[in-house]
Amino acid sequence: MIKVWIAGSNGQIGRALNDILDPLEIEVLNTDLDDLDITNTEEVLNFGIVNRPDVIINCCGVTDTDLCEKEPEHAYRVNALGARNLSIVARKNGAKIVQLSTDDVFDGQSKKPYTEFDDTNPLTVYGASKRAGENYVKEFTHKHFIIRSNWVYGKGGNNFVNRVLEVAEQGKTLSVAGDQFGSPTSAKDLARMILYLISTNEYGTYHVTCSGVCNRYEFAQEILRLSGKNVELKAVPTEQSDLSSVRPPYAVLDNFILRIIDMYDMPDWKESLEEYMKERTEN
Template sequence: MQKIWICGAKGQIGRAINEVIDKLEYKILDTDIDDLDITDTDEVLRFGEMNRPDVIINCAGLTDLQECEKNLAKAFKTNALGARNLSIVARKVEAKLVHISTDDVFDGKSQKPYTEFDETHPKTAYGKSKLAGERYVKEFTYKHFIIRSTWVYGLGNNFINQLLEKVDQGENLSIAGDQFGSPTSAKELARFILHLIQTNEYGTYHATNKGVCSRFEFASEILRLTGKQVEMKPVVTHMSDFSRERPAFSVLDNFIMTMTPVYDFPDWKESLKEYMEERGLLNEK
């Protein structure tokens, strides 16, 4: 039975992996910040050497964009040095390492979807710290999968929950009509990760649901599926009620997957409907 160590197990992707994984096939080692500090090199090494996982999945990270800007040292300590420590122990115990990254490693100014071969130009502290983490992963371990995704939603705090909370409060909403991305299900990402770790197709992957929409179109589809109604209008990003710090263009091209057919993501609307149904949010009328 393979051992999988999930760091950041209480986050959206960590929880999704636990939801879809076959517990009879794998032994799961779940840790989060209360259990283990990935920025503590000795603590990480002790845990890794004691448990000797076959796969380490790094879902941990400081993702709050404002907090990253305010506390640069904390951002790099968590997102870069944490990734370095997990890479060191992965190499030491010969484990495969899955590292979750982000579209924020790009500047968001492109007119076409970013491929894995495009130059990275992060503009935010979050993006810069995540890119530094990617570089440590590449430096310290060779059996790695770096996975960049965008607009991820799952169990936990996300755009869907924030939107529906404001809708239930009866607020009129202003949603960015000039931000574009591919809403991506954490559960679908989890399925992809579990498939990928059975291969030796190491490297960097862009992994998102198919299709592209604006933030306003995403919100409109959420309301359509729930049957909720509220006055909502598309606005420019700086006037939006949500996502003011997000880049304008977050569209990733799953380019490697078109050349190495390791997985096929469904359309974003299909996965969103599955999520809504499982959470009891889908209006059946």
């Protein structure tokens, strides 16, 4: 039985991991901010010494892009120094580490999907702090999996799917960005991929998104179709949209490494969204 520490277990991906892992195969150490502050080096090191995890999955992060712009020190403390602290524990224990990252490490100016070999050029504090976290992980331990994803949604998160449904419940007209492109990715599919990856020694940086590309407007259309909600939907530029912060306009990631080593296929984004919406209705 391996021991897996999920830091940030109350977030979307932390919850998804707990929903699908087999407790007969994995002993889980769940921590969130109330239990342990990953920015406190001593606290993190002590936890690592006492519990000796085989794998650390860092699901922590300040992901609110507007908050990151307002409070850059807070963003770097959590997104960069937190990742550094967990990496130090991983190195001390000889553990594997999974660092979750984002498409925001790119500038969004490309006309084709970004591969793992494209140069990063973040334009936001969020993207820059996440890239700094990636760099710390690479610096401190070679047994790492850096996973970049985008447009992630799952249980309990303040994500695009849940926000669209909240506004739809109120019967309001929705103005959604028609000029932001990405690949909606289910936290559960991401969690399945993470659990697969930690069973391997295929270390490195990966782009992991559901397959297919859409804009925010098309994403919202599909959410409303599956929910049976009938509200007026308008495609507008990002600056006029209700639910989108200003983000890289072209956030499409190419799962290039997964494809060339023929390791793992991610499902189509529409299938994954349908699965999520069914589960949401049942619960």
